[in-house]
Amino acid sequence: MNTYFGLIGAGGHGREVMPMLRGMLQDKIAELNAHLLFVVENLEQETQINGYRAISLQAFFELEGVKRFNVAIGDSKVRQRIAEACLARKIEPFSLVANSVTMLDNNEIGEGCMISEQTIITSNVRIGRFFQANNQCNISHDCVLGDYVTFAPGVKCNGNVAIGDHAYIGAGALIKQGRQGKPLLIGAGAVVGMGAVVVKDVEPNTTVVGNPARPMVK
Structure with a gap:
């Protein structure tokens, strides 16, 4: 068959x-x-x-x-x-995971993930369904990502970060580490612009840009 x-x-x-x-x-x-x-x-x-x-x-x-x-x-x-x-x-x-991906201990990743070349997922990370990570992303310890989250190339997500469903993190963005019991929050449907440096929580359905990242002015 x-x-x-x-x-x-x-x-x-x-x-x-x-x-x-x-x-x-x-x-x-x-x-x-x-x-x-x-x-x-x-x-x-x-x-x-x-x-x-x-x-x-x-x-x-x-x-x-x-x-x-x-x-x-x-x-x-x-x-x-x-x-x-x-x-x-x-x-x-x-699920589609490149041979060059590094995954360490005790991670949970939902069905339909797509994790591209040279991405690193360290330890105790939880990721929802149909996640996409482009090349050379880094997701550190104790992060929690929802369903249908997208990381463009080169995203660096430090530890203790929580990201809601359908959030989009642009190429080269850097997300500051949260604290145990008080993660840095990126809300559902939020967009983090290319190269942005996120140092505080991002509200749902909000686009942030720059360093430090701030809501985009339309």
């Missing part, structure tokens, strides 16, 4: 992480009769992207065989919508 690994999203991030999927499965491809696919939600005609078969989401749903999925889309609300559509059809997610 064929096993199809559908990477949903063929934009820049999807094309970057497909080699991670290939590396993760390289010793199991023959055993699983595995096929690696790009899945594009509203693709009108099957095509090839970077040498991989690319099909529409509906065509993926209709494939015969075992199907697994992950969602390589940065917009967390779209990621949730597509993930829930797959889960409703009893398609199981796979």
Whole structure:
């Protein structure tokens, strides 16, 4: 029986992480009769992207065989919508962790994570479902991250930080360490701008920028 690994999203991030999927499965491809696919939600005609078969989401749903999925889309609300559509059809997610990722002790990471090259997760970290960490992120001890959180490349999240669902942390952002029993809080739906230095709590659905990070003035 064929096993199809559908990477949903063929934009820049999807094309970057497909080699991670290939590396993760390289010793199991023959055993699983595995096929690696790009899945594009509203693709009108099957095509090839970077040498991989690319099909529409509906065509993926209709494939015969075992199907697994992950969602390589940065917009967390779209990621949730597509993930829930797959889960409703009893398609199981796979987690995607690069071979160069370092994970230490006693971490809990939810289903459907996507953790890219040279990221470090130290100890006693809890991360929710469908988390994305781009290249060279660092998540230190005792952090708690919600569902559908996104880290752009090079985020440094120091210890004792709590981040709500659907928060987006921009490239190169630095988050100051909180305290045991009083973590630094980044609220649900918050956006931390590229290169921002977060030294105090961020309210939900607020965008902060700069050093030190402050709410963006529109």
